[in-house]
Amino acid sequence: KKRASLGEVERIFLPSTTVNNWDQIQKFRFKDDDLLICTYPKSGTTWIQEIVDMIEQKGDVEKCRRSVIHHRHPFIEWARSPQPTGVDQANAMPSPRILKTHLPTQLLPPSFWESTCKIIYVARNPKDCMVSYYHFQRMSQTLPEPGTWEDYFENFMNGKVSCGSWYDHVKGWWKAKDKRQILFLFYEDIKENPRREIQKVMKFMGKNLDETILDIIEQETSFEKMKENPMTNRSTVPKTIMDQSISPFMRKGIVGDWKNHFTVAQNEKFNNDYKKKMEGTSLTFRMEI
């Protein structure tokens, strides 16, 4: 596999810091015992990270809280100075490593395809993902202003947002399932039955925890608990990066908030476009539960 060269589209839609760091990212070497957490932004990344960490720490809340906020799992394409880059952090970490990425499959470092590392992918229905991303972009001081909701709606459908097209991302990773060991989860399923999904993750990680520990994990990874927890609610992130007085990071945590944002006409337009873009894939989403 050749290294992915950055096309014009990616240059525009990847964070500029990642673009500057591209060579280092493409040379990154995955290891067979890595566990990679992968999502499109706003699909439940922080949630699955907390679930994975709580399983790893066998339900020990304190140990979990001690792990450093959003860099606890090195973020492969993180390149914002003055911190070490995501690749530097991953390279300095003892194995087995747990890593995180938002990269679409076509932009992964070639070593990914040569390794046998495990992957947990979490997908969220695009309507709620769009709404969540819009509010996130309003409060994020490092991403561009999202513009009006109407503009954002069009931009999201056209993949003109950071990390590119939601459609390409989910379809690419869904296809990768044929070649790689991927636990493909859905935000809506975790919301519907967290215990069942936590158990799937536990088995996939090769762990076996008893019911009392699973009780703790289920409680601690609930939206309410994670909204209060300074390690997961991003309250330690400076206002110059995230201004949570505009919109909190732990915003609503529900399925179906799109209904409070989409007009009837937008919904119709979205559904028609969605049908075209998702044609030919067996991947389906629940927009409500």
Ligand code: A3P
């Ligand atoms: P909303 O903006 O819809 O509330 P990410 O971590 O990928 O950036 O995703 C953030 C989204 O996941 C936010 O969605 C956030 O509220 C939601 N989320 C985080 N933890 C959650 C939890 N424990 N339960 C439900 N939703 C959660």
